[in-house]
Amino acid sequence: xxxxxxxxxYDLTRATNWTPSxxxxxxxxxxxxxxxxxxxxxxxxxxDEPYKVTYPEYVEIQRQKDAGAYSVKAALERDAYVDxxxxxxxxxxxxxxxxxxxxxxxxxVAEARMARFSKAPGNRxxxxxxxxxxxxxxxxxxxxxxxxxxxxRQWDWAHKAMHTNEWAAIAARAFFxxxxxxxxxIAVSIMLTFSFETGFTNMQFLGLAADASEAGDHTFASxxxxxxxxxxxxxxxxxxxxxxxxxxxxxxEAQKMVDISIWRAWKLFSVLTGPIMDYYTPLxxxxxxxxxxxxxxxxxxxxxxxxxxxxxxxxxxxxxxxxLDTTHHGMHLGVWYWRPTVWWNPxxxxxxxxxxxxxxxxxxxxxxxxxxxxxxxxxxxxxxEDLTLPETxxxxxxxxxxxxxxTPGDGWDVKxxxxxxxxxxxxxxxxxxxxxxxxxxxxxxxHQSLIDRFLSGQIQPADLPGALAYMGLGPGEMGQDAHNYAxxxxxxxxxxxx
Amino acid sequence: xxxxxxxxxxxLKTWSHLSKQRKRPSEYEVVSTxxxxxxxxxxKPFEVGRDAKMNDWYIKYRNNSPLKHQGWDAFRDPEQxxxxxxxxxxxxxxxxxxxxxxxxxxxxxxxxxxxxxxxxLNRLYAPTRYLYxxxxxxxxxxxxxxxxxxxxxxATYQAGDHLxxxxxxAYRTCELAKTWDGIxxxxxxxxxxxxxxxxQGFRELAEKALITWDWAEATIVFDVILKPAVSAAxxxxxxxxxxxxxxxxxxxxxxxxxxxxxxxxxxxxxxIDFALTNTDNAPIIQAWxxxxxxxxxxxxxxxxxxxxxxxxxxxxxxxYAAAVRQSxxxx
Numbered sequence: 041x042x043x044x045x046x047x048x049x050y051d052l053t054r055a056t057n058w059t060p061s062x063x064x065x066x067x068x069x070x071x072x073x074x075x076x077x078x079x080x081x082x083x084x085x086x087x088d089e090p091y092k093v094t095y096p097e098y099v100e101i102q103r104q105k106d107a108g109a110y111s112v113k114a115a116l117e118r119d120a121y122v123d124x125x126x127x128x129x130x131x132x133x134x135x136x137x138x139x140x141x142x143x144x145x146x147x148x149v150a151e152a153r154m155a156r157f158s159k160a161p162g163n164r165x166x167x168x169x170x171x172x173x174x175x176x177x178x179x180x181x182x183x184x185x186x187x188x189x190x191x192x193r194q195w196d197w198a199h200k201a202m203h204t205n206e207w208a209a210i211a212a213r214a215f216f217x218x219x220x221x222x223x224x225x226i227a228v229s230i231m232l233t234f235s236f237e238t239g240f241t242n243m244q245f246l247g248l249a250a251d252a253s254e255a256g257d258h259t260f261a262s263x264x265x266x267x268x269x270x271x272x273x274x275x276x277x278x279x280x281x282x283x284x285x286x287x288x289x290x291x292x293e294a295q296k297m298v299d300i301s302i303w304r305a306w307k308l309f310s311v312l313t314g315p316i317m318d319y320y321t322p323l324x325x326x327x328x329x330x331x332x333x334x335x336x337x338x339x340x341x342x343x344x345x346x347x348x349x350x351x352x353x354x355x356x357x358x359x360x361x362x363x364l365d366t367t368h369h370g371m372h373l374g375v376w377y378w379r380p381t382v383w384w385n386p387x388x389x390x391x392x393x394x395x396x397x398x399x400x401x402x403x404x405x406x407x408x409x410x411x412x413x414x415x416x417x418x419x420x421x422x423x424x425e426d427l428t429l430p431e432t433x434x435x436x437x438x439x440x441x442x443x444x445x446x447t448p449g450d451g452w453d454v455k456x457x458x459x460x461x462x463x464x465x466x467x468x469x470x471x472x473x474x475x476x477x478x479x480x481x482x483x484x485x486x487h488q489s490l491i492d493r494f495l496s497g498q499i500q501p502a503d504l505p506g507a508l509a510y511m512g513l514g515p516g517e518m519g520q521d522a523h524n525y526a527x528x529x530x531x532x533x534x535x536x537x538x
Numbered sequence: 539x540x541x542x543x544x545x546x547x548x549x550l551k552t553w554s555h556l557s558k559q560r561k562r563p564s565e566y567e568v569v570s571t572x573x574x575x576x577x578x579x580x581x582k583p584f585e586v587g588r589d590a591k592m593n594d595w596y597i598k599y600r601n602n603s604p605l606k607h608q609g610w611d612a613f614r615d616p617e618q619x620x621x622x623x624x625x626x627x628x629x630x631x632x633x634x635x636x637x638x639x640x641x642x643x644x645x646x647x648x649x650x651x652x653x654x655x656x657x658x659l660n661r662l663y664a665p666t667r668y669l670y671x672x673x674x675x676x677x678x679x680x681x682x683x684x685x686x687x688x689x690x691x692x693a694t695y696q697a698g699d700h701l702x703x704x705x706x707x708a709y710r711t712c713e714l715a716k717t718w719d720g721i722x723x724x725x726x727x728x729x730x731x732x733x734x735x736x737x738q739g740f741r742e743l744a745e746k747a748l749i750t751w752d753w754a755e756a757t758i759v760f761d762v763i764l765k766p767a768v769s770a771a772x773x774x775x776x777x778x779x780x781x782x783x784x785x786x787x788x789x790x791x792x793x794x795x796x797x798x799x800x801x802x803x804x805x806x807x808x809x810i811d812f813a814l815t816n817t818d819n820a821p822i823i824q825a826w827x828x829x830x831x832x833x834x835x836x837x838x839x840x841x842x843x844x845x846x847x848x849x850x851x852x853x854x855x856x857x858y859a860a861a862v863r864q865s866x867x868x869x
Contacts, residue, residue, distance in 0.1 A: 042636055042639055044709065049711070052708035052709075052711055052712060053701075056668060056671040059732060060745045061745075062746060063745045068745065072592075072595070073595070095632070095701050096705070099624075099632055102621075102625045103626055106621070145687065148690075148694065149681065149682045149690070152678040152693075152697070155674070156679045164678075168674060168678065168698060171678065172621065176621040176622075178569070178573060179621050180569075182568060182569045186553065186568050186569075189550055189551065189552060193546075193549055200555070213575070213584075214585045214586070217584040217586055218586050221584055222590050483587055483590040486588040487585070487586060514545070515545040517547060
């Protein structure tokens, strides 16, 4: 490191705004890309990133981090953990890599938006490191799964998924494209770094790392916890933007950006991370339930951060807290039932022991979700696998692009929140999903969900095989039950013993 | 749902999109290729409604660029740089620079230069942080607009390099001010950058380059026109002037940065060679060069006129920039 303490020269690295005269300020920072919202350049210069790093520090620290993560991988390669890991854990990795790796790379584009267009010089510099970070996360999370492509065609989806119209890929893109690729620099700093990265990546990367360690997958654990150390740094770009917006009369808009991003992130996590944590991860390796992770990282910690910054908890906070008990169970049931439509093998996670755990963590589970799984289990144990497989497609929310779910059982409560806009009827999975649409109908109005495409004849033949072809899923890629129904057979054995 | 074993897709040795190539893919190819899913649908880049405005920006300035190629994704960086190797490379380069800074600090470099040279540095060196920052912003734009991940990645690491140069300048400005207090170091750079005649050519070119939205034209303006001019005048000629004025540190520091610049030039050459595999592109690129080159010459002339110790500076700098263009096969 250079001799003179960083504090003495750091400010010079971010004294880089000037007054242009060969072009206008509006040309140099177009509002649609910069999002300065009328706040003067001089005010943006007060932006003070809480986590400061300089170039020589960055390359040194990052070189060391990579050396650590790559050497763990190299050392454990021969151990071939993947060949003896529980199939549920393999599915966890496949779902994670497919949904995350290429989107992390895409996040480098969003970081570059800030690096070019933010009027805050500190933001521009930090976003250069953020761009590099996301380049790292894309690359490292492609390199690791690539070692497994020889094992199974589903591993190819670590790279392939985002290039397809597979429904979960559409849902992931719909979220990330909305909050990071199609936003101005300041909105990116709030919707991607503050809202999404502060809360949700913590949960995905630290929560999953805890499970990975428990499961003995030290390669994955070291990889994703290393990724999270970068996220923890560059996630701090949003806080100073929020402070500036709030201090300059834009609290309402700032709050709205946060609320949209958190809701949409929650819905994506309810289908991606919820099933992983509560169903795919082998029971003995689950460190906490999905709900417990959500309560710790989002409801408690993130709410505190919002309040510290002078924002409020989102208006739907009560609904979200309530949904922590239900939504992801419905998503999981849907993903398992429609298993040929995903690139991983969903683990049912519904063995007698699993169900006991679920009942403990989610009292009432057996009376609701359990009743669906009872029927599935019976069918499987009576050689009627055909009844556990889909013939049609589910109804899909026009915001989250995910199935519209409710809680089964006596209180069956599925509800379609509809909206008629410009003569078209839209369907939403919740009040908050509909609210997200209503905040900017123009942005969303033309988008067609997978079901809209199906009904308008874009998917041919108009049946499930046609839809699978549209989604890019061939035999050997389509999901099957991860454990070949061994969990259901366990009930048969139980019955015999009784 | 049947799952016939005969139809089951077999595992491959690499990603399906790379499996048809004969050569075994390198680590670089495994982690760098075909990552921009938003180039798949040319009419609607993003998974939002068509009316979301960002679609228009990418359709207009990326998808509908006059520079066409049927498969930008086939471009490969000749340096095969990836994140992991970039940090290894630059940690080493920074260790070298740290060594330089330490040695010259111990030797009393800043005490041995003249006050006049310190004032020259205040005027002609310290403001480079604005110029380098403009390059950093430009590279960040190219990253987000390039039509293939392998092209974006060139800009990713180049943006890092420009922040590196800016950091050197900021550090040296602070260090020089400790010896040469009261001459405006750390205070007057913005004024010089905005008003001093020496800088106005570069500022004009940088500002106009920064609002060149077409990705391909912006690539030409930054990588063929502006950056070689910066290397020629501000890194090379200023470094030589430093050597003339007992400021060996400056010339060595600038040389260290030129290693980055030369890498950028090798990458640019490969990109232009690749673009020229479509012969329709040649006149388009040359027209952009012709349109922008006068501004670069003007910038070089204005800056080098201030290097009074080096009467041939402008001529040499223009020759350097011309040689770089020729190495790209351009006039």
